[in-house]
Amino acid sequence: AATGRTNLHFLHIRKAGGTTIKTVLADQQTLPHHVLHLHPHRVRMADIPDRHKVMFMVRDPVTRFVSGFNSRLRQGAPAHHVPWTHAEAAAFARFREAEALALALDPAHPEHAAALQAMASISHIRASYWDWFGDESQLAGREDQIFFIGRIESFAEDFAALKTALGLPEGLTLPEDAKVTNRSGGGDSSRLSEEAVRLIRNWYRRDYDFLDYCSAWRARHGGPVNLDR
Numbered sequence: 137a138a139t140g141r142t143n144l145h146f147l148h149i150r151k152a153g154g155t156t157i158k159t160v161l162a163d164q165q166t167l168p169h170h171v172l173h174l175h176p177h178r179v180r181m182a183d184i185p186d187r188h189k190v191m192f193m194v195r196d197p198v199t200r201f202v203s204g205f206n207s208r209l210r211q212g213a214p215a216h217h218v219p220w221t222h223a224e225a226a227a228f229a230r231f232r233e234a235e236a237l238a239l240a241l242d243p244a245h246p247e248h249a250a251a252l253q254a255m256a257s258i259s260h261i262r263a264s265y266w267d268w269f270g271d272e273s274q275l276a277g278r279e280d281q282i283f284f285i286g287r288i289e290s291f292a293e294d295f296a297a298l299k300t301a302l303g304l305p306e307g308l309t310l311p312e313d314a315k316v317t318n319r320s321g322g323g324d325s326s327r328l329s330e331e332a333v334r335l336i337r338n339w340y341r342r343d344y345d346f347l348d349y350c351s352a353w354r355a356r357h358g359g360p361v362n363l364d365r
Contacts, residue, residue: 141166143188144283144302145173147181150263151204153193153288155215156310160295168303181269181278191284191298194265194350197340198333199288204260205234223257230254238332241339255339265346275349284361285350294360301361 146161148154158174165172170189184190195203209228212218220228230250231237240251256262269275284301286294295310328336337344354360 141169141171144170145184145188145190146175147190147192147268148175148177149192149268150177150260151200152195153291159311164304170302189283190281193286194347195288197343198336201261201336202234208258208260227254227257235328235332238336241335265343282362285353286360297359297361
């Protein structure tokens with residue numbers, strides 16, 4: 137940036153804690169060493185200028201599937217109201233629970249064709265991590281731009297590390313209010329059967345490749361933040 141600050145872009149992956157991060161950082165976009173850009177879902181890595189830095193959040197695809205299914209079932213409530221598309225309405229007429237849709241991902245299931253249509257129709261669960269990053273070679277080519285990879289599973293610790301790295305105010309904390317953060321407890325996967333979990337993991341196996349990359353990146357940098365200047 138012309139000010140001597142680094143441009144840092146938050147990529148908002150669907151159902152991975154992005155609303156929470158953007159809520160917390162909304163009033164913190166001009167910092168001592170960084171200018172933050174908090175983007176909507178549609179902005180991808182390819183949209184970010186080469187010399188700029190990026191950060192994002194991830195989560196296990198199983199809980200992301202459940203959270204995404206339930207969020208669209210509620211049409212975005214409590215934080216938003218985004219009516220169903222015609223295709224989503226048809227999907228939710230057929231599948232009222234995440235478990236039912238997951239089980240129908242089995243090719244032998246009588247509802248398999250409807251399940252494939254639902255997976256392609258419901259916005260949050262249609263999305264893959266790779267939608268934001270292209271493929272392995274594109275990601276590798278821009279790896280030095282990644283500043284922060286947070287995980288919902290270690291949200292508090294990762295946010296604390298980000299706060300330190302950015303010089304954010306000590307008193308800044310993650311909100312608990314479900315309406316602000318668009319959480320409703322809908323990400324709970326403990327009620328899924330083992331078979332449903334197996335089928336979801338198989339469906340999102342490419343997303344697990346992406347998570348493996350994120351885990352390796354975090355291991356190389358000793359945590360969620362790349363502090364190499």
